Amino acid sequence: MPESAWGDKIMKCESCNKKHATVHLTEIVGAVKKERHLCEECAQSINTQLTKIPSPTEILTSLINQVAPEISEMSKIVCPVCGLSYLEFRSHGRLGCPMDYTIFRKGLIPLLEKMHGSTQHVGKVPSRAGREIIRKNELMQLRNELNKAVEKEDYEKAAELRDRIYELSGDTSEDQ
Amino acid sequence: MSFQATPVKISDLADNTGEWLRGTGPESDIVISSRIRLARNVARFPFLSRANVKQKKELEEVVRDKIREAEITSDLRYINLAEINPVDRLFLVERHLISREHAGGEGERGVAFGRSETISLMVNEEDHLRIQVIRSGFELREAWKTIDEVDNKLEKKLNYAYSSRFGYLTACPTNVGTGMRASVMLHLPALGMTHHIEKVFNAVMKLGLVVRGLYGEGTQVSGDLYQISNQFTLGKSEKEIIEIIESVIPRITSYERMARKALISENKEQLEDRVWRSYGMLKVARMISSEEIMHLLSQVRMGVNLGIINDIEMKTLNELFIFTLPGHLQKLEGRELTSLQRNIIRAAYVRKRLEKAESLKG
Ligand SMILES: [Zn+2]
Numbered sequence A: 001m002p003e004s005a006w007g008d009k010i011m012k013c014e015s016c017n018k019k020h021a022t023v024h025l026t027e028i029v030g031a032v033k034k035e036r037h038l039c040e041e042c043a044q045s046i047n048t049q050l051t052k053i054p055s056p057t058e059i060l061t062s063l064i065n066q067v068a069p070e071i072s073e074m075s076k077i078v079c080p081v082c083g084l085s086y087l088e089f090r091s092h093g094r095l096g097c098p099m100d101y102t103i104f105r106k107g108l109i110p111l112l113e114k115m116h117g118s119t120q121h122v123g124k125v126p127s128r129a130g131r132e133i134i135r136k137n138e139l140m141q142l143r144n145e146l147n148k149a150v151e152k153e154d155y156e157k158a159a160e161l162r163d164r165i166y167e168l169s170g171d172t173s174e175d176q
Numbered sequence B: 001m002s003f004q005a006t007p008v009k010i011s012d013l014a015d016n017t018g019e020w021l022r023g024t025g026p027e028s029d030i031v032i033s034s035r036i037r038l039a040r041n042v043a044r045f046p047f048l049s050r051a052n053v054k055q056k057k058e059l060e061e062v063v064r065d066k067i068r069e070a071e072i073t074s075d076l077r078y079i080n081l082a083e084i085n086p087v088d089r090l091f092l093v094e095r096h097l098i099s100r101e102h103a104g105g106e107g108e109r110g111v112a113f114g115r116s117e118t119i120s121l122m123v124n125e126e127d128h129l130r131i132q133v134i135r136s137g138f139e140l141r142e143a144w145k146t147i148d149e150v151d152n153k154l155e156k157k158l159n160y161a162y163s164s165r166f167g168y169l170t171a172c173p174t175n176v177g178t179g180m181r182a183s184v185m186l187h188l189p190a191l192g193m194t195h196h197i198e199k200v201f202n203a204v205m206k207l208g209l210v211v212r213g214l215y216g217e218g219t220q221v222s223g224d225l226y227q228i229s230n231q232f233t234l235g236k237s238e239k240e241i242i243e244i245i246e247s248v249i250p251r252i253t254s255y256e257r258m259a260r261k262a263l264i265s266e267n268k269e270q271l272e273d274r275v276w277r278s279y280g281m282l283k284v285a286r287m288i289s290s291e292e293i294m295h296l297l298s299q300v301r302m303g304v305n306l307g308i309i310n311d312i313e314m315k316t317l318n319e320l321f322i323f324t325l326p327g328h329l330q331k332l333e334g335r336e337l338t339s340l341q342r343n344i345i346r347a348a349y350v351r352k353r354l355e356k357a358e359s360l361k362g
């Protein structure tokens, strides 16, 4: 094939260098994009290697191994509800039942901190969980917004937020 | 209230497409779709990895019944995934109605979705329930409104596993908190061509967002299609997460538009040549692989957006991205096909669609 007007060659397969590259793959590893131009056959054979990009589970388990402390007292803990042990969680990255968030709390907190940069939910609250939680979460969110407003030196917004916080908390002495 | 009485045949779905493929909505030249999903679990049941066959069955029944009772939309249908074959499941994955993990899973599981394919509810995926809403174009806020309402209806029927500290409790700690993944699918051919796409990735990652390929986690990028979604689910509210994504998307779309403009002003003939060659290839080729078609469609899609090609509708192109995938071709053809057979049928299908599109546009 001739050079195309685009400047790049009408591409040959970069693996066998014989056939016409009809398969154009892009991989993202971290923030790096890598392009590969292959013929159909080479692409087929290489496909198995390509899918070896670490799966989210692999990333997760390696993170767990780095962060979730191997506390000796934790290693003996087994959830009485689902039977999952802390060690099993550490190796698979999946929890066994909702209760595990309580049972493995000590190990989970540093992990969640690393993973999400936070260990406190501030989002939606199911209505049955009650008004009290909704109020607490709203307060927490307003405080976050207040911090942001102060950072941005938007004092008008900050004052407004402060008033809403006072209102919700019902305690005018509270400052944050 | 019940699900649609007649059992759904997957082949019936093959004649239509979901509304999210219409190619309409804000910024739809670059933003193909906006999607939100929520992970929810039922309290007092183990997560699926620790559930036995009996518990899985019970969960499937309970969640399915509650979805039905919640009166989400009048045209909801339900498919038991354990009862259909792998090609049908692949079809549903390509349609974005279920995830790959859900298709490849084991045991009792299913999916409910409406006729417009905007809402889908996956039962016994990684979590007991995954609610998803997809809309055409850049409409995260609308998607959130819809999914929030669906979730409100469901929480009246289902006792969700929830704690005030950790929020919605999920099988994997990466989803805990809001249980929300909001994502936007972008078509960025010019940024790819001009090698500026890494800059986008870097900027996006600094904001705690992740970039993925068309079919989610671990998939390769093809057709210059990228999904940008939130990484963190704990410590930020749903609204805040959406705002972060909303703030970054217009910057990416204008960057892509700038790159396109630069290509036109500096390499007009080359760009046109590239677009028309791709279009020509689609109209004459006798065999096209699934990777090649993504590449060709991407070029042509950009050509249509830039007004280089005027005789194809965006909807047709968006549909071709999906209808030429292996599961769809096999459903259209009504039988299993080898990869070689698919390449032949894919080329024939595209030729037919493009001829029809041209004759319609006169
Ligand atoms: Zn080759």
Ligand SMILES: [Zn+2]
Residues within 6 Å of the ligand: A079, A080, A081, A082, A083, A084, A096, A097, A098, A099, A100
């Ligand atoms: Zn447990």
